[in-house]
Amino acid sequence: MKRNILPAIGIVVGFGLIFASMAANGSLLRYFDVPALIITLFGSFSAIMISFPFKTLKKVPSLIKKLMFTPDDDRGALIETISFLAKKSRTEGILALENEIKELDSMVLIHGLEMVVDGTDIDTIEEILNVELEQTEDRHSVGQQVFLKWGEYAPAFGMIGTLIGLIAMLGDLQDPSLIGTGMATALLTTFYGSLMANMVFLPIAKNLEIQTANELKTNEMIIEGVLALQRGDNPRVIEQKLASFLSNSDKKNKKESKKAVAVAEEF
Template sequence: MKKNIVPIVGLILGIGLIIWSITSSGNIASFVDAPSLVITLGGSFSAILISFPLKSIKKLPSILKKLVLDPNPDYAKLIETFASLSRKARSQGILAIEEDIVEQDNELMVTGLQMVVDGLEPETVRDIMEITSENIEKRHSVGQDIFLKWGEMAPAFGMIGTLIGLVIMLGELNDPSTIGVGMATALITTFYGSFLANLIFIPIASNLQMQTNEEMKFCEMIIEGVLSLQAGENPRVIEQKLKSYMPFESKEDATKAAENLQQEEQNYG
């Protein structure tokens, strides 16, 4: 998949704007407090450890790698692949596409094509592929659920840190000169919680949700393409059917791919 640096740019830009707003009217050192960060980040992570199994949390590094990947699958290539397979199946028989299965890198597509070659009934093929698609969605939703929950927990622990700071401050009211400093320190944890939730955790969850939605659309196209291939439909019909799943801005790429395919068909003929 193509690299996508937009999320990284957005994160850097957001942090930069916050730092600029602080330094333009205050001292950034006053916003740095290790205990507050430990309470907010460490406390919320501890809650995540309670909320999710360890095997899911271990996947966080690989989940974060998805943020730098382009969430838009190559729809044009998929359509071109199915049209080419359809042409081959119509001219040489459905068993002829077996050698092309090993060239596919999508697990759902490999599963579907193999079942078609094995001669399973269309209803069975659809049922198994839909179950596989649902399992893919559930697997990918784990990261989204973790970061959504983290986004909920961070402000809550920020408030806990603020309450702790207020309790400590109120216990030392005999020295009025410490009230201002104590109040500022107490509020830093609320700042940390809002910052982590709204600039990091929730945006990451939204990004992962968008990628999951795109992949599920891609899975729907694969299922439709496999069933159309099994039914022996014309490559042009398959192409038009799959293009109906595509977002408008991607159809131009698919049209170019179709033109290339048409040229190949003419050469093949």
């Protein structure tokens, strides 16, 4: 896992800019209203509690942690590992991979190699690994849905709070001088809902979506490598095929590292 401070920086900078703009127009206290916060935050969270089971909501802290600590998704290193395993399998036999499995971190690669060593046919391996891939996508999508829905509910409850404030204000128009203040207070709930949705909940959902997409793409690469191992493909062909999963920058870095190794071996 690698620490990822960019989301925290984005939240701090975003709120900082908004608070600076608010402070430029007067005291920040005019933007603080306890009932509005209660309606927006606790109201939207109540809707989340209705929408999702408790076992899903228990995962919210771990999802926040995942936001700050991203997986070490080094596809280049995985390609080198799979290429090494292919060479070992070709020279020493498929059973020689059994000792290497203990040193691996990727559960998809471990499960795939275990089936390869056990002699499972290639169609069954592909089917089982694809099912695992689908289950991983389903598990991750639940976390994304929590924050997507929260991003939808927060502005909605902000609008509800605004309507409550307007009803209360319009119900008592004996003092016209209070209309402006009452209107400002009523609009605060809409402000809170829009702010939390667009600064916190929806960005978190998008971050989790991107992380899931990257993890699925890496797992697809691993599955392709495992199937190639089972077929007994040439290690060089396997490496070239898996390199298609790398970005252009990663391919360039991989080529440069190979050149550096070749130069070092010459000396």
